[in-house]
Amino acid sequence: MGEKLHEIRLTVNGVPRETRVPGRRLLSDCLRHDLGLTGTHVGCEHGVCGCCTVLLDGEPVRSCLTFAVTVDGREITTVEGLREPDGSLSPVQRAFSESHALQCGFCTPGFLCTVTALLRDNPAPSDDEVVEGISGNLCRCTGYQNIVKAVHRASELMGEAEGRS
């Protein structure tokens, strides 16, 4: 006999989605394998590395520590949804590329989601606030120096964009 399935409705990157999942299905697996949004990565499945970070109603969460059924009806943003409404790259995405803040790119979606929320709450963070803000995400490639640089650069780009509007 198969497992009992639960119907859930999520709004993912602004799009209403429906799927049926077993109670134990992790949100990370639901996003990746049921909804095909493979940009969210799984690096440890015990909530330490931060690769699976997505925004749940705007707040960063570990999707590998979240059961999909528990977020029924909620809004989720993944890396696939970070672009600006006009399809251009977000300041955070641009800054990561400009600053060479990624190498293999596996941890990057988690950092991008984390930093997007960080700068929304604190548009001009100090060095210490940046380091603190990204201290829940592991990166094995970059040594973090260029990630810190990218966060400041993103803050700068956001400031410029606001100055213009």
Add this chain to the structure above:
Amino acid sequence: MTTKLFGEPVQRREDLRLITGEGRYLDDLGKDALAAAFVRSPHAHARIRGIDVSGALEVDGLVAVYTWEDLPEGVRDPLPLLIPHPALTHGRTAYPLARDVVRHVGEPVVMVVARDRYLAEDAAALIEVDYEFLKPVVGIEEAVQGVHLVHEDVPGNVGAHLVQEVPSPGGAGAREAVDAAPHVLAFRLDIERSASTPLEGRGVYARWDADDRSLRVYSSTQTSTSVRMAVAAKLGLPLPSVEVIAPDVGGGFGVKIVHPWPEEVLVPWAAMLLGREVKWAEDRREHFISSAHERAQVQHVRVGFDDEGRVLGLDVTILHDHGAYTPYGIIVPIITATQLLGPYRIGAYRVEFSSIYTNTVQVTPYRGAGRPQGVFCMERTMDRIAAHLGLDRTAVRAANFIQPGEFPYDQGLIFQDGRPLIYDSGDYPKSLSMLKELIGWDAFPQAKERAAAEGRRLGIGLACYVEGTGVGPYEGGHVQVTSDGRVHVSTGLTSQGQGHETVFAQIAATELGVPLDRVSVVTGDTRRFGYAVGTFASRAAVMSGNAIALAARKVRDKALRIAAEALEADPRDLEIEDGVVRVAGDPEASISLATVAVLSNPLRYAFDEEAKRATQFAGPASMDRPPVEAGEEPGLEGRDYYSPVRSTFASGMHAAIVETDPDTAEIRILRYAVVHDCGRLINPMIVEGQIHGGVAQGVGGALYERMVYDGHGQLLNASFMDFLMPYATEIPFVETAHLETPSPLNPLGVKGAGEAGVIPVSAVIAAAVEDAEGITVDRMPISPSELYELRRATAP
């Protein structure tokens, strides 16, 4: 105008897909594939008495269960010993699924295939394996006693034993030279285990096409060509029927050069047998207990030196813990043994190592691959000599440096590639003066004193290294200009985040004179390039970089020949700029590379307007010559290989200032400085990124990371909760300066930069902590509690 691209900090071309979630890593592929999971040994050493799979059969969605008994010939055989060496007298490799005996926690015993991973794990959990416990051998010193054996037929647990000796110029042996020296020191050093731990684990996904009997395998590997050969051989398939592709790979750092992993054989085999796509993606615990570790060594050093600190004799004995199996041979300890000498000219040198079996995860190269241990040994030795003589630590190093005029410098040893250890170029005195300047070496004593007056403890340390990079045997490159003017570059080695798509495009664009955005690069796909070795030993830029440059030069020559004919000009008068071939000084006489590509391929059938130019009635042609002349090929493309006579030798020096807390013994790195010489820089932004990442891994290895085994062979910290990989909060800002001494060995003058950052870090931090504390540091990593204990042990 074509921008100069070689040497420029060009933005990475791989970034766009990776920052938008459009990368394709292994587990992003094969949405409908069956999932594999493994039952792994919970014991470090045990005999399998029986396996009861009946419980698993109840699981809905179960497709298959396999034990060693189920595997056919070829698949069931031990995995290959990849790098044989005469000194490896007792090499042993694992079976893909354990046969009779398990030799480390995590060894695969049963393979389960099910509809999805959850169900496969459900089934795996219901399989019962009956084990008879055997005594585990844990820890290098217990292992060398040889009382209990990891492999019954390997006496003393010794897999390999090797001695290399270089006598002094006067002919004295090292031991003799040490004994005759005015000063002699003898001591022991210890380094613990760490591991690559890329954020993406291993993984493999296989598709068997039953209609044309071909197999496509995706693997998160550092060598797709070699996985292909191994899989074809194991499964008895013709090589052309197997293709292996490394998709986007989430970090490697060495662990993914090992192949074929059990899963790389079993998953394709199961896919063939079942006629279904099968995938396995490693989870984090599996990566800790079932892949590979590195670093652990015990070193016994005797050194003799004169009053200036010049080393007259050095005698090192190394015990190297290689875990339960030796698929990668003795590469790690032989690199330690040979790279230990660093930038120094040593009077007489003797090195002896024993590579020892233990009931722990196998040891294979992790970024640096034995060099961090060798540098730790040499640099701790230099610091001890300085302390003994009361000399400045930089002065002792300078007294031993090989001088710029002495290259090529033959160290008299045989390197890891079986070739002589001859340094190609370098400038160590300049490197040291740059480092002293960058960190402020000479002014530090005053800063230390001022801090001391405030009750703070500061210390400074440095370490030097030479890194053999760009080892052979070869890599190849293929460059093709298509009739749309686009340039397609491929090479067989793989990428794990190094930015190869960017730097190889820079090289091809520079050589061909085309805009960068017209060049695309494919790596690690055997459909595009079948001959390759792999990505390891900081070799990609040297090997594939030069191969691509040579291939691009062939294409350029051919383009100029064809263009010369079309323009009725002398090829020597032509130049290529911005994708257009021009007669120098005559802007009217030009032809685009796209058109040259059309003309390079004589056609009967036109497929578009442009192609009409190459058809048989299109224009004047010599009726005496065939359309494709002897020795020519259709198409504007070229293939070439780069195979070096021996390795290049990059070098560098690092220094750090640390502060230790008098109460808590916490160690903080206040400054970290790097002087780096990897020959000519292709892309300084990418080289710096490699250094930053390497230093971060080095800091992890120096202060935080270790594999903690208990006496039963259980890895106690097999998770990111307990294995302390550094976050941003632990990593210092790295200040870098570059020195460029081009390699005379290859056309581009490059040396390779991938591993450099990690190599000297443990030695640097040990030296700085020692300077801050005035306590000898002879084992790494060092935690606050260990420093606290050291203080207690040495307190008067």
